Structures are given as C-alpha cells and as structure tokens.
Amino acid sequence: MKLKEFAKQLGLSPTTVSRALSGYPEVSEVTRARVVQEAVRLGYRPNVNAVRLKTGRVGAIGVVMGRASEFHFAEFMAGMAERLITEDTDILVIPMANPEYDAEMQLYRRLAESQRVDAIIVHSPRPNDQRIALLHELGMPFLVHGRSDIDVPHPWLDIDNEGAVRRATSHLIDLGHTRIAMINGREGATYALHRDIGYRSALQSRGIEVDPQLIANGNFTDELGFRFARSFLEQPKRPTAFVAGSMMTALGIYRAARSLGLQIGRDVSVIAHDDVFPYLTADNMAPSLSATRSSMRAAGTRCADLVLQLLAGRSPTEIHELWPVELILRESTGPVRMPQT
Amino acid sequence: MKLKEFAKQLGLSPTTVSRALSGYPEVSEVTRARVVQEAVRLGYRPNVNAVRLKTGRVGAIGVVMGRASEFHFAEFMAGMAERLITEDTDILVIPMANPEYDAEMQLYRRLAESQRVDAIIVHSPRPNDQRIALLHELGMPFLVHGRSDIDVPHPWLDIDNEGAVRRATSHLIDLGHTRIAMINGREGATYALHRDIGYRSALQSRGIEVDPQLIANGNFTDELGFRFARSFLEQPKRPTAFVAGSMMTALGIYRAARSLGLQIGRDVSVIAHDDVFPYLTADNMAPSLSATRSSMRAAGTRCADLVLQLLAGRSPTEIHELWPVELILRESTGPVRMPQT
DNA sequence: ATATTTTCTCAAATCGATTTCAATTTTGGC
DNA sequence: GCCAAAATTGAAATCGATTTGAGAAAATAT
DSSP, X not given: OOHXXXXXXXXXXXXXXXXHHHTOTTSOHHHHXXXXXXXXXXXXXXXXXXXXXXHOOOOEEEEEEOSSOHHHHHHHHHHHHHHHXXXXXXXXXXXXXXXXXXXXXXXXXXXXXXXXOSEEEEESOOTTOHHHHHHXXXXXXXXXXXXXXXXXXXXXXXXXXXXXXXXXXXXXXXXXXXXXXXXXXXXXXXXXXXXXXHHHHHHHHTTOOOOGGXXXXXXXXXXXXXXXXXXXXXXXXXXXXXXXXXXXXXXXXXXXXXXXXXXXXXXXEEEEEEOOBTTBOGGGSSSOOEEEEOOHHHHHHHHHHHHHHHHTTOOGGGOEEEEOOEEEOOTTOOOOOOXXX | OOHHHHHHHHTSOHHHHHHHHHTOTTSOHHHHHHHHHHHHHHTOOOOHHHHHHHHOOOOEEEEEEOSSOHHHHHHHHHHHHHHHTTTTOEEEEEEOOOOSHHHHHHHXXXXXXTTSOSEEEEESOOTXXXXXXXXXXXXXXXXXXXXXXXXXXXXXXXXXXXXXXXXXXXXXXXXXXOOEEEEEOOTTSHHHHHHHHHHHHHHHHTTOXXXXXXXXXXXXXXXXXHHHHHHHHTSTTOOSEEEESSHHHHHHHHHHHHHTTOOBTTTBXXXXXXXXXXXXXXXXXXXXXXXXXXXXXXXXXXXXXXXXXXXXXXXXXXXXXXXXXXXXXXXXXXXXXXXXX
C-alpha cells in the first residue's frame, strides 16, 4: 500500500495524508483523525527508505562491537533497546574484525561516511582516542560511553571509576588491609586508568606503598581472575584483599582462594565491580560479594536517550554525565587476619 | 558528493558511473577502472537510502532482542559478526519491549513490512510458532535458530538438544544415579521441550520412573539454579545428580550443594549445557564441569552464512542443519554414593 | 565501401515518500 | 451580505540513486 494509493482511497491528496500522519498543524483534527484511523485499518505505513531518503535521517544508531566483554556489550544494548523501543530508531551493530588501531580508525571512518547511521556510540575510549577526533572532524554525531582526555570536545557519559575504586580500596584499608591486590581491566582504556588512579591514590593517601607485584591487567574473564589471584596468593607475602574489575574476575578469585584453602571474607577479602547482570548477582555469590555497583543497562538506556537529544539538536558540548557508583558491603569483606607466613 | 556531480566531473553520465560501480558488464574495463579509482579519490559513495529505496535491498539482517538470556544473544551476534564482516551486510537489533504474544507478532509484522531488513533470524522458536507462519506468509526471508514443528516449511539450524540431554542423562544412569534432577529452560520453547524429551526417554529406556518433583523450568540464571537445586536437595529423597540447561544454572547448583555441605562430583553429580563463553569456561570451574557442549558463536557464524545463501537464492526448504552436541566429562560427575537418609 | 554486430553511453522514468508554494474553502468582523 | 483573514487542501518539485530502452561509436563481416 503506497501513499498515493492510500490517499486516493481516502479521497485526499498525498500531501494532506502525509501531513496528517506526521502531525503537521495545517490539517484539521477531523481529517487527521480519519486519516490515522484509516491508516490503521488499511494497514498503510510509510516506506522507511523513502522517508529516510527524503528527510536525510537514517533512523539508526551505530555501535561497534569489539571482541572483548560481550557480556557488558549485551547488557548495554539491552538498555539502549529499552529506550529506543518507543522511537523509530534501530541499533546497528558493526562488527570489528581487526582490533588493530589503523583498521579500527578505518572502520569508524567508513561507518561515519556511509550514512548508514545517524549517530555513533564510542565504547571503551582511550585517554587520547583518535576515534573521537575523527568523528568530530567528520561532523558525525557521537556519544562516548566513558571518557577521554583528548582535547576535542565530546559528549560523554561515564561512571566514577576513580572514586569507586578509591572508596573500595579505602574501605579495605579501614579494615586493616595493607597488601591489597588490584586486578584491573586491559591497559589502554581510560576506565582502567581511572581505576588505577583511584587505587593508587587511596593507598598513597594512607601512606601505603604501591607494590607493582600486586597489580594485574587483563580481560574480564573467570580464567584470568583465577590465574592472577592464584599467582598473587602464592607469593610469600600474599595479599589479604583484592579489588577486581568484574564479576567474572571475582568468580576466578573465589576459585583461586578456595583452591588454596583460603576462606573468602575471612582469609581474603574481595571487592569487585558489579555491572549488574540479571543472570549473575553479587548478592547470590557464596559468600555474597561486596561490590562497587553501577548498572550497565541503565547506562545503555541513558546513552540512547542522550543520543536522541543530540540528534534533536542539543549541543554536544554540554553533555557530560558522571555517574556515582555505589559501594555495597556484603560478606566477602572483613577485617584483616594476618596470614601465618 | 552526489552521483550527478561526480559523473559530471568524470565527463560521464550517471548511468555509466552507476553501472561501473555496481559491476555491470556493459561498461568497458578501462572506464570502470577509472571510475572506481576516481570514486575513491574524490570520496564518492552512493547514498545508502537512495539505493535502498530504488533497489529494495537493505543490506541488513534483523534479529529481535528479547529480554532473557542476553549472554547467549551476545555470543550469537558475535558469531554472526564474524561472518558478516567481509560482506556489506549489517546486523540490525530490534528491541522487543513487550514479551506478550500479540505484541510480539505485531513487532515481527512491522519489521517484515518495514523493509528495514533483508532477512530475519528467529530465536527460541516454540513448537507451534506463529512468527514462522507469519514470515512465511509475508514472503520475508528468514532463518530459524532452533526448530518448530509448525507445518510451514522453514529453514533452520538447531543443535541436537534431545540427543545431548539423553546422552547426559544416560551417562549419569550408567554411573548408578537414579534420582536425577533436571533444571531446564523456560517452558514453551522447542529446545526446552526437546531437552525434556531427551531426559524422559533416557530414564524410561532404563526403567526409571520420572519424578515430576525433580523437574524445574526457568530462566538461565545463577539465582534460579541455586533456588531449584537447594529445594531439590532439601527433599527427603534428594537427587544425586543434576542435568542443567546452562553454565549459569550450574554455578547456582554448585553454590547450593556447597551451602549444604555436599561435594560436587562426589555427593552430587552435575552435567550442564555449555554454550562456550570466552569469559566463563566449564574447564575452569571448581571442580571442573562435565558438560554437553555446542558453540553459540559458531551457530551465529553459520546462521549468518545460511542467511546470505538464502538471500543469494538458495531454496529455504532445503536448509535444515542439526548439529551434534559433544558430551565432555570432567570432575563434576562421579559414581553415585547413596545419601545417608 | 557498406552492412551487421558488438560495445559503450545516455536521457528519462522510477522507487515512495516530504514539502514548497499556490489555490481554494471557511470563518469572522462589520 | 461582503471582504479580509485564517484554515485547509493539492499540484508539482525534490531527495539520490538504478535501470529501461534506445542511440552513437567502434569493430567485424561481406
């Protein structure tokens, strides 16, 4: 059913029908009501591609899917979806084959120039992220999930990683811990850097020296959590507490501790960052996991919202949201008990 | 840069330029080479929306994102992405707000009619799934990930859920278990049904009566795994073994067993289905988890491939792939030891 | 040298909407 | 009852490509 045909059936011109459906004021309410009603009855829907060609809008937001942390990605997208469901806007997932820097830049360039998306969401930015410079230069609307200190203005939404980790670490210090290990995300991303800063500053402000032997970086997997924790715990002067970047890492740490006969919450304290997954909750771990918490899904929803605002004309330079992170104490943290080394 | 303008710069007609770029045979190789080269140099790219309007081809495959099992979804998409990276085809994620049946059908109808995607992948089909009938009726190309026994021909790719669970259950019986609990996925989906059939047939073929008290259905979360396992294990005649639908469920079962002082692999055996996640592996669980294994990511890759074939003209009726499932035995299964009830 | 193919190129129609500008009908004031 | 102003409506241009049907140029055959 095309517009022309539909209009003829109603005895109106295409112009009037189009206006009625798009909510323009020039058409009387009586006519509009009739058009809308008939559109439903006869099943007329404007052809998306024609609308897009004419209006120049694509109706899609692009997100590039990297290789790492799919589980974060899925939650974020689910959040976006929640917001976009009411709009006529889709999510376009662009796979990234090659994590090399040049290839990545090329991908963003192609994406921006292809006119397949109205805006792009940039994930896991680096401190000096050229993707941001590129998108800015190309004039492609974008939103950064995370932050960068590149000197190009960019709209962003981030959580307070530094503050979160500082509080977590401080709390462990309050409990008497001094040998606190840090299992962070992969080096390079701003969030990992911020967490590192939070960790160091907490230690330093309490006069505790930072021991590079207790810091590790890597993907958020159970496997790496286990390996790092295990190697730390086998050191002669083993850590009595852990700060970890994800739930998966925490699972690995639990396993490592258990494998060495150490009890979580008594022999070893753990605080991890919880991105709030419906299928794995900190409260349900055994013992329940103390965590810094911030909902990845909520971030997705809000990012989608901000992108829509951006497209509606809101100035990019004024969009900066820093979300606080909760610290929730559960059973996995307790006062230090010196290992009998 | 528009076609007209670009053509003028080259001293050619839009027709010739369009043909040169789309690879039509009517244009000489010399001309084509020049056009292609200049397109790159001057940065000309056809407007996607104009192409889509004119050709009716979109260059995107749609997947509807439900609410449950995001982690499966992400892996599947990552797999699709791996295949599509070389094609000029995107993945369009369509959020589903309302899991109610009518709303869901409406969504698929709109999607099919909106011409925003060239094909659709249908997930978690039900035995008599009207989405399939609808898409078939509308003539929209689609592929089902899973199966349905609806009497409408549909191309599908599925894993052998029934066989996998039958083997898992049989193996437990071989080890002497007779009280074997089953924690399945949500009722309604074909795969859950198939697994149920596999479970029952294994028991029945060995003369063991099916106890409805030992069967549970629900989402694949750690939480539900724990709750079901816990309630089963607290029964007077507790099960000595579990068959579970996912790794998350298995985590919950492990926790439940541990909380009751039962040792996995000795007091309680567990076999779960492993969809192969990079961030959580069966081998790394403690004790390592015996599992029926099938890669969700590989399924995504293959589904993308099949959809491309479908769009290239392959007959839908001949696409039926049933993948075998491996059974990998590790430490979480062992011979039965009777509880001292 | 002419006729016939083959190769290449182009003008114009088309996809299905939106929107400008002008025409028509209604309404309101006196 | 007439005229100006306001409210509606519609014809035609436009978005940026693809593709049909036909014409010109080059290559080959007679």
